[in-house]
Amino acid sequence: GAVVSQHPSRVICKSGTSVKIECRSLDFQATTMFWYRQFPKQSLMLMATSNEGSKATYEQGVEKDKFLINHASLTLSTLTVTSAHPEDSSFYICSASRGGSGGTEAFFGQGTRLTVV
Amino acid sequence: DAKTTQPPSMDCAEGRAANLPCNHSTISGNEYVYWYRQIHSQGPQYIIHGLKNNETNEMASLIITEDRKSSTLILPHATLRDTAVYYCIVRVGSGAGSYQLTFGKGTKLSVIP
Helix, strand or coil: CCCCEEEEEEEECCCCCCCEEEECCCCCCCCHEEEECCCCCCCCEEEEEEECCCEEECCCCCCCEEEEEEECCEEEEEECCCCHHHHHEEEEEEEEECCCCCCCCCCEECCCEECCC | CCCCECCEEEECCCCCCEEEECCCCCCCCCCCEEEEEEECCCCCEEEEECCCCEEEEECCCECCCCCCCCEEEECCCCCCHHHHEEEEEECCCHHHHHHHCCCCEEEEEECCC
């Protein structure tokens, strides 16, 4: 099956610094990728839709200037958490799908555990 | 996307079949039923999906009622590694935007030795 890889899997950073998370589709091209966030004991919440070659679309309540998304190629999207604070500590997950119509599954990265201290 | 309702938790004895129900009474004709699972501290894993007919793959079977208002995911011989949160999601199948998924709270399946 298709593989989506995230890096790093775990990161600890100091409050006020920025952290970049990479999401790669390893064996297919993805014009659209999605970024989710998951707090402890909660479900995944969509943060934004990453579109190759254009601006990302953010969900209501997600600050676009804080969570910078770049989708510069068909196999790579990055999420940068700027000026991180402890409340940004969470599990960040990306997903991507092959193109095509009807009933195609989304593939998820393994997730990135961000801890801001 | 249509809303789904799942029991918050279930237990299953190791080696027995695990039957996980999902209600999606507002599903529309062009929406598929998808199942994903999330093992602790990992990204979700695709299991199976279907539109109208029952489906089976190497992981599980999906039984969809004739009126499509509910479905059941069946893990035929549950193992300890199947302990996870299982998400039932309905969504339109085609187009790039359709790959966005709305996750509910899912069912936490605990497989007991």
